[in-house]
Amino acid sequence: MKIAIHGRNFSVQTKPYVQAMFDDLVERQAEVQISHGYHEFLNFAGVAHPFQSTYRTPEELFDADFMLSLGGDGTLLEAVAHVGARQTPIVGINIGRLGFLATVAPTAIKYMLHAIVNGQFTIDERSLVSLQTDKDIFEGIPFALNDFTITRTEMSSMITVHTYLDGQFLNSYWADGLIISTPTGSTGYSLSCGGPVLLPHTNNFxxxxxxxxxxxxxxxxxxxxxxxxxxxxxxxxxxLVALDSRSRTVDASTRLSVQKADFSARLVKLNDDNFLNTLRSKLNWGFDIRN
Structure with a gap:
């Protein structure tokens, strides 16, 4: 079994679960490759493991059976950018905060490894938004799982975003910016700006x-x-333009267009994982302190 791993810093309380995960991977004789920055943090944090193979760029990433993302949703978005068109299945382990995408609890890591080894999971295909432009703004990673955004810079006034739908004029948005969200991203930035929640497999922007x-x-x-x-x-x-958490400053002469990418992000869902349960839990639907 070939496993790629990407993650972010974690607390002292989380370290035993991460250590147990690496112990389990050693016991299973897995071939493991770790993102360079996370490998350095693991060494700093004192997590013992024998795995020395690392990658710095998506091109250096080997053909893994699974990518394990240890962090929050932001970490998983980074993992999606690393995997790209390889469409390696990604397991989101939630040692962050909100966790709409990273849904495996640290306490369930051992169960998760057992489940993926024994095929006790499903693959959740999530659509991506792809950016086309006359310049290579995002260094060969012109796609996002959550959203594409156009925003004003910190020092500028409002911008006007003239928007066209299949070549036909739609509207000129005089605003701080504009978000083009996928269904997955509907619970992110778009939601905070008044956008609707869509089910993940809705074929919409x-x-x-x-x-x-x-x-x-x-x-x-x-x-x-x-x-x-x-x-x-x-x-x-x-x-400013951004794909998920990756942002760049561009000049006003830049022409931009977006459409659905021709590949998807493949998220591993364990058999007890349910989006509607996650939605109710994370948005506190039905929660009332009087009850």
Whole structure:
């Protein structure tokens, strides 16, 4: 079994679970490759393991059977960027905070390893948004699981995002920015800006303005078979674009368009994992301190 591992810093309380995971991988004689930064942190944290194979770039990542992501949802988004078109199944182990995507608790790591070895899981295919532009802004990783965003820089005033749907003019959004969210990203940035929650396998994008100047401009749901293109006007002459947590500053002459990627993110779901249960739990639906 070939396992790739990516993660972030963890607390002292979490260390025993991480150590137990590596002990289990050694016992199973797994072939393991670890992201370079996480490998350095494991050494600093005193996690004992014999695995010395690391990768710094997606190109150096070997063809793993599974990618283990140890952190929160942000860590899993990084793992998606590492895996890319390989579509290696990703297991999200939640040692972060919110955990819509990383749903395996640290206490369940041993059970998780047993489950994936014995095929007791399903693969959850999640659509990605892909960016096309006249410049290689994101160093060969032009896709995102959650969202693509266009926002003003910290020092600039509002921007105007002229938006086209399959080449036809849709609207000019005078706002702090615009979010194009996948169904997976509907519980992220888009939700905080008033966007709707979509079930993960809905074939849609959400167009969500960020602090629009015109209050009658509302989030809009469109089919993910369409292409959305943008022209941005900014007094400062530049603006920010982001794919998940990766952001870049670009000049106003940059032409941008997005569409559904031709590959997907494959998330490993254990048999007791249910999105609706996660939704109720993380959003505190039905929770009332009076009960």
């Amino acid at each position: 959400i167009i969500t303005p960020i602090s629009p100047h015109n209050l009658n401009v509302r989030p809009m749901v469109v089919m993910d078979s369409c292409q959305l293109s943008f022209e941005v006007s900014s007094r400062s002459g530049n603006f």
